[in-house]
Amino acid sequence: MSKVSVIIPTFNNADTICRAIDSCISQSFQNIEILVVDNGSTDKTRELVLKYTDRRVRYLNSGKPNRSRARNFGIKQATGKFLQFLDSDDTLKQNKIKHDVQILDTNSNYWAIADAYEFISPIFSEVRHIDVNTKKLLGHNIFHTSTVFMKNDNIKFFNEELSYCEDWLFWVENFHSKKVIIDNEFIGCTQVVTGTNTMTNQKKMLEFQMIVRMIIKNKFNVHGLWIIKNDIILMFTFLICCKKSNMFDKIINEFYPIYQLCRFLLIFPIIGKMIRNKVSNVVETNDFVKGKE
Structure with missing residues (x-):
């Protein structure tokens, strides 16, 4: 059975980190490792993560605050055939990993899959679909980070000099000339926007x-x-x-x-x-x- 590495970068996310981890533990697909990569939290994030007794949950510390550094640290530690990135304030739907593993295992010529996702903000909520024309990725980011499920093979790392939009460049550099499946019939995760962004x-x-x-x-x-x-x-x-x-x-x-x-x-x-x-x-x-x- 294929193993999946879930990488959760976190920085002072004590209010949401358990929700993210719990959504991984409750996956119908169980052969996973959950890599929580802390990049300098000063709240109770570390204490909360270390309380988990599930051996699949690993707490890692990447040092200074840098989201790309944390994700790269997680990639280097990952032992799975596939990678699932998860933002620490997002959650995965229960069958997300099972669904994505089945599709990529049976479509070996594809490099990744991205599913639709639920978007929740203080103002409104909706189901958001991924643009099926993946060439538009060269013009703007068509993916939300937690929607993407990809092969762990010859990965080009995140650019650690970028404070924002680093995921967009990561997708382009890893998926350019590669085949990516877009499945908007399946909702794979929930993105929660708290309104704290200024x-x-x-x-x-x-x-x-x-x-x-x-x-x-x-x-x-x-x-x-x-x-x-x-x-x-x-x-x-x-x-x-x-x-x-x-x-x-x-x-x-x-x-x-x-x-x-x-x-x-x-x-x-x-x-x-x-x-x-x-x-x-x-x-x-x-x-x-x-x-x-």
């Missing part, structure tokens, strides 16, 4: 979204109207929300023709107001994180 964090995420898009643009040759439209949407959002970004000049230089177009359109009152309202709605619902247009 506007400052949202602005930083938008900034890093442009930085990662810049890295991908320089690394992979992508052409077509769809990527131009994608970058225009990203640029509008960036200009409206991140005018004081530290990376502003570098990003503008990289996307200068698109920057000029967006800046020109924002001059017109009616068009500018319409675009600003659209951007505001996208940011308020956190849709910019997953690239929802």
